[in-house]
Amino acid sequence: MSDADGTLFAQVRDPANRPDPYPLYARLRAHPVARQDDGTVVASGYAAIRALLHDPRVSSEDLPPAEHPPTGNPVKDWIVNPLKDRIADRHRPFIFRDPPDHGALRRQVMAQFTVARVRGMKQRTEALVAECLERCAQNRTFDLVEDLAYPLPVTVICELLGVPREDEARFHAWATQLATALEPESRKDETLRACNTETFDAIADYMRDLIREKRRAPADDMLSGLATAKDPEAGRMSDPDLIATAILLLIAGHETTVNLITNGMLTLLRHPDEFARLRADPERAPRVIEELLRYEPPVHYRTRLARAPIPFAGTVIPEGAPLVLLFAAGNRDPARFPHPDRFDPDRADNQHFGFGGALHYCVGAPLARIEAEAALTALAARLRAPRLAEDPPPYRDGSSLRGPKRLRLIIDAIA
Amino acid sequence: MRVVVDLNRCQAYAQCCYAAPERFVLRGDEMLVYDPAPPEAERAAIDRAVLACPVRAIRVEPAAAEGTA
Ligand code: HEM
Numbered sequence: 001m002s003d004a005d006g007t008l009f010a011q012v013r014d015p016a017n018r019p020d021p022y023p024l025y026a027r028l029r030a031h032p033v034a035r036q037d038d039g040t041v042v043a044s045g046y047a048a049i050r051a052l053l054h055d056p057r058v059s060s061e062d063l064p065p066a067e068h069p070p071t072g073n074p075v076k077d078w079i080v081n082p083l084k085d086r087i088a089d090r091h092r093p094f095i096f097r098d099p100p101d102h103g104a105l106r107r108q109v110m111a112q113f114t115v116a117r118v119r120g121m122k123q124r125t126e127a128l129v130a131e132c133l134e135r136c137a138q139n140r141t142f143d144l145v146e147d148l149a150y151p152l153p154v155t156v157i158c159e160l161l162g163v164p165r166e167d168e169a170r171f172h173a174w175a176t177q178l179a180t181a182l183e184p185e186s187r188k189d190e191t192l193r194a195c196n197t198e199t200f201d202a203i204a205d206y207m208r209d210l211i212r213e214k215r216r217a218p219a220d221d222m223l224s225g226l227a228t229a230k231d232p233e234a235g236r237m238s239d240p241d242l243i244a245t246a247i248l249l250l251i252a253g254h255e256t257t258v259n260l261i262t263n264g265m266l267t268l269l270r271h272p273d274e275f276a277r278l279r280a281d282p283e284r285a286p287r288v289i290e291e292l293l294r295y296e297p298p299v300h301y302r303t304r305l306a307r308a309p310i311p312f313a314g315t316v317i318p319e320g321a322p323l324v325l326l327f328a329a330g331n332r333d334p335a336r337f338p339h340p341d342r343f344d345p346d347r348a349d350n351q352h353f354g355f356g357g358a359l360h361y362c363v364g365a366p367l368a369r370i371e372a373e374a375a376l377t378a379l380a381a382r383l384r385a386p387r388l389a390e391d392p393p394p395y396r397d398g399s400s401l402r403g404p405k406r407l408r409l410i411i412d413a414i415a
Numbered sequence: 416m417r418v419v420v421d422l423n424r425c426q427a428y429a430q431c432c433y434a435a436p437e438r439f440v441l442r443g444d445e446m447l448v449y450d451p452a453p454p455e456a457e458r459a460a461i462d463r464a465v466l467a468c469p470v471r472a473i474r475v476e477p478a479a480a481e482g483t484a
């Protein structure tokens with residue numbers, strides 16, 4: 001990993017490269033595990049990513065300690081907020097936890113993500129998509145991000161969790177503010193961190209009350225389930241863990257799903273033959289969506305920490321090194337996928353990293369598949385002569401959760 | 416059709432259970448139980464399960480009786 005260009009990942013993060021990072025990924029893959037000038041080690045080859053995903057020396061606990069920014073109020077700065085920070089550090093959301101804690105928390109969430117509950121959201125999701133399209137029925141142009149993709153996942157997860165409908169609007173605002181919380185870049189930005197901490201505190205307060213209410217009068221929803229169920233080994237989930245979990249479910253499924261829908265429509269409009277085929281045969285949707293998760297994944301990379309020296313392909317990843325698992329580069333590795341840069345829903349073997357892999361494989365994958373399928377099949381069926389108002393569209397800043405800031409479509413009509 | 420799951424490969428990700436709940440069920444945390452001969456009418460759901468499995472552990476083959484037709 002020595003003679004490689006150590007600035008490639010910095011270039012990946014540069015917003016100028018957001019519309020098309022794939023040539024950079026190809027250069028990174030020349031060294032499937034590459035050390036960058038700042039000490040970060042980037043895995044971009046399929047086999048390397050896979051090995052590291054499964055390696056117990058690779059930790060997901062790479063979140064810096066929680067830290068409320070100073071407020072000037074001594075009681076808050078010296079007592080209340082440090083206490084909140086200590087609790088936050090001890091009860092991180094399980095996406096940032098390693099075994100054994102991770103397993104118990106994840107198991108309890110999976111127990112609530114029942115097949116019946118998730119599949120029960122299918123019809124509801126289709127109805128929500130139809131409502132969004134109804135609202136735009138008179139328009140000849142609309143923004144897929146704002147008019148459909150952005151509101152959908154928040155409404156779906158709120159209904160699944162059991163957030164009262166009248167409070168949903170607050171969740172939409174929180175979700176928008178917190179969307180950046182999973183973006184590794186945001187940890188370095190002071191204002192963003194301050195704003196996120198404030199929002200976290202607000203949701204946490206709201207959740208604490210809602211959980212109390214669910215315990216008092218449990219309903220058939222995930223939050224009631226999480227608040228009342230007892231795991232045979234771990235017992236009942238503590239309130240701070242429950243709050244962290246609920247917030248994780250809200251933000252992990254937000255911009256990711258938005259990106260799948262918008263990247264999906266963008267890709268389909270760049271491949272009009274595939275768009276036509278989907279319209280003619282909605283049964284193609286699952287193939288289209290799996291290929292989207294490979295070809296234009298919503299999550300380009302996740303970060304990790306090397307807990308011990310890890311020998312790899314003749315070199316050693318040093319202990320303590322920050323790691324980047326560049327899923328989107330592995331998804332285009334020619335050593336794993338034939339003609340990787342071609343969008344081909346019919347490819348036979350499509351074992352992509354769109355939902356990650358191993359212990360942290362996406363909990364919400366079945367729900368995300370339902371939402372993306374509802375949105376993309378409805379768009380294919382109902383938009384008449386859709387075309388892109390701008391290509392490439394403007395992108396949000398995030399290089400990990402990468403997706404268009406808006407996706408303006410011009411249409412003849414909505415059927 | 417005949418469904419074969421490579422149970423050594425299967426990591427109990429449960430994705431197939433969401434796609435075709437009548438044919439794939441996880442017992443406890445770990446063990447997948449499935450219907451090796453689902454009715455032809457469920458082809459679409461079974462295909463979904465095949466596509467959704469993160470480790471590509473599920474294979475669909477024509478039933479022996481269907482021969483090579
Ligand atoms: C298209 C949409 C989605 C994509 C592409 C996606 C992608 C991912 C990826 C790549 C990971 C692995 C993270 C890692 O290894 O560090 C992950 C984890 C996770 N996702 Fe998703 N996700 C999506 C939707 C959702 C939804 C809708 C939910 C919740 C309702 C959700 C909840 C989670 C949770 C809780 C984790 C953490 C799992 C763990 O740490 O064990 N995701 N997701």
Ligand code: SF4
Nearest residue numbers: 425426428429431468
């Ligand atoms: S989706 Fe694949 S790995 Fe998961 S339970 Fe089914 S067969 Fe096993």
